[in-house]
Amino acid sequence: MEGLTDGRPKALLEISGRTLIEHLLDRLRGPVTDVCLVTGPGDAESFRRILGESYGDLRVHIAVQNSPVGVADAVRRAEALVNGPFMVVMGDCWYDRDLSSFPQQWQSADTDGAVLVEPADAAGGQPIGLVTLTEERVTGMIKAPWSGQADLRVCGAFLFPLKFFTSAAAAHRPESGEHELEDVVQELIAGGATFRAIRYEGWRRNINTPADLRAVEERVDTLSDPAAINSSE
Template sequence: MQGLVPAAGRGTRLGALTDERPKGLVEVAERPLLAYAFDAAIDAGVTELVVVVGYEGAQIVDRFGDAYRDVPLTYVHQRERLGLGHAVLQAEPHVDERFLLVNGDNVFADALDPVVEAADSPGVDGALAVESVSREVARTTGVLELDDGTVTGIVEKPDEAPSTLVTTGCYVLPPEIFRACRLLRPTAEGEYQLSEAVGLLLHAGYTFETVEAGDRVNVNTPEDLDRAAALVS
């Protein structure tokens, strides 16, 4: 199984920590943040990783080289940071099968095997790692639309959240996601949202299972670094 790790961002909310290095190389418990995403993907069965780099991306290439834990690494460059949907499209020439996507700034406490296993169920096209949040938090991210427990869509940063289940930056996606990403229109901020591309597949009849992600930290601030370090200690 192939894996995709988006890691193009600078991480401006980390302040001076990313003045001269990319977000993925900021350390959590004395290890680069990206190492946790790589480990999670490999432990879930990934045998090849495609890494999307951008800001100071050469540093990531220099740090990890062409393999990590004997798993080959392929790098693609996102020259303009235009959202996760745009990042995924940069990897299209290197991905030709269903793949596991793990955001490079996420630290998961639990293994991701259940997400992969859910996607392997008969009649299922993909899987989403999700978590339950307050409705206030749900208005700031991608929220699942549900019909009797079945995922029917995803809405990004809604004024009124249709549920309290949200995406977590971990997906198993079919290769058709690239076609869906090409159909996206930019948001008001000029970004192309992966959650909207998944929503297009759902509306086209594709089936996605959901799996509770367990404890995780999406690292955006210095305080998140402390929380992530506590999670892995």
């Protein structure tokens, strides 16, 4: 992706005249009032220039991860801004449907957290983790590739309880080199926390390659074309 990103974060890639992060924030409207973007050193100003202090009715906060040592570590950079359950969404994902129902479904599930999932063999790029279930409750999460049996994978979004931060510190293994969300989910489950698997019913794509970017651009064009939408209904 280096030739396409020109050294910028993937979230700043342009798709049909707007950045990926703008497309993503459009999917979060509703129950979400504040967002915290975790960026690398030197990227905060680029995001602030595009989004300002707010994006529509979303207040925009920015935190900086000084070293790229995993997604869980990135989330920990936002701890000072969090005072209750919170959602984590990967910044390189594009979704064709609103994500507002994700927290709403979690609230009715009576669990500590939730994981948005899709079939493990769905198109859409690399998974964050493969998920094992018992009656829609997450029993395990393993970073792919994995030789065991799993029908579902995470598709870029989580809901966590506030105790994420305590468990993230306990799950951190400096010798492993990276601090990932799979480890924190496992730590939380081992401590008695429950997670509901909520299935994403739309089309989405992790943007990892130029082919992924082209697929998203084609999807955006389709959704913008009333004739194409009507013909698919």
